[in-house]
Amino acid sequence: MPNSDLVLARTGGRELRRIIYTPEEIAARVKEMGDEITRHYPAGEPLLVLGLLKGSFIFLSDLVREITRPLQVDFLVASSYGSGTTSSGELKLLYDPNADFEGRHVIIVEDIVDSGTTLNRLVPLLRSRGPRSLELCALLHKHVAPHLALEPRWVGFHAPNEFLIGYGLDHSEDFRNLPFIGSL
Ligand code: IMP
Ligand code: MG
Numbered sequence: 001m002p003n004s005d006l007v008l009a010r011t012g013g014r015e016l017r018r019i020i021y022t023p024e025e026i027a028a029r030v031k032e033m034g035d036e037i038t039r040h041y042p043a044g045e046p047l048l049v050l051g052l053l054k055g056s057f058i059f060l061s062d063l064v065r066e067i068t069r070p071l072q073v074d075f076l077v078a079s080s081y082g083s084g085t086t087s088s089g090e091l092k093l094l095y096d097p098n099a100d101f102e103g104r105h106v107i108i109v110e111d112i113v114d115s116g117t118t119l120n121r122l123v124p125l126l127r128s129r130g131p132r133s134l135e136l137c138a139l140l141h142k143h144v145a146p147h148l149a150l151e152p153r154w155v156g157f158h159a160p161n162e163f164l165i166g167y168g169l170d171h172s173e174d175f176r177n178l179p180f181i182g183s184l
Pocket of ligand 2: 053054055
């Protein structure tokens with residue numbers, strides 16, 4: 001029911017094109033991903049889950065509770081400048097904890113891989129900090145990026161090439177709190 005009263009109350013009257021992933025579908029998939037990540041890393045080796053803000057905040061908070069082994073959490077706020085269709089822009093880190101990566105397995109958690117621009121600038125920088133391993137976990141992957149510096153090892157959903165909102169994803173900062181993922 002993309003435009004039920006309940007949905008319209010949440011969106012402030014903005015009509016959605018469709019609901020693509022329901023809260024139940026998301027929760028089931030996030031649990032599977034947590035299980036896969038738990039199995040992937042040898043017990044006893046330090047794991048850092050690094051969320052890219054803001055879009056990953058809901059996904060990350062659900063995901064880390066489905067990873068049933070010790071880990072630590074940190075965040076990074078990155079902003080890309082320049083044309084989205086070229087790689088000439090600058091990567092600006094608005095918040096960078098500069099956590100010590102030496103000897104730690106690092107998982108970058110992204111809400112969505114779209115053009116890959118931000119990731120392609122971020123991955124070399126994070127690699128240079130010497131993590132024991134570096135992997136990417138994305139809730140959504142549109143498969144439109146011509147090149148990715150790091151292919152996601154874990155993908156929640158192979159998403160259609162539409163503008164998606166909800167479950168952390170925004171349109172001009174709105175709609176992040178929708179419990180489902182829909183398109184405008
Ligand atoms: P990329 O650099 O194009 O891969 O995407 C960078 C960021 O843009 C993502 O991490 C998202 O926060 C945002 N983004 C990309 N596609 C969408 C979308 O369909 N809806 C909402 N945000 C998006
Ligand atoms: Mg974003």
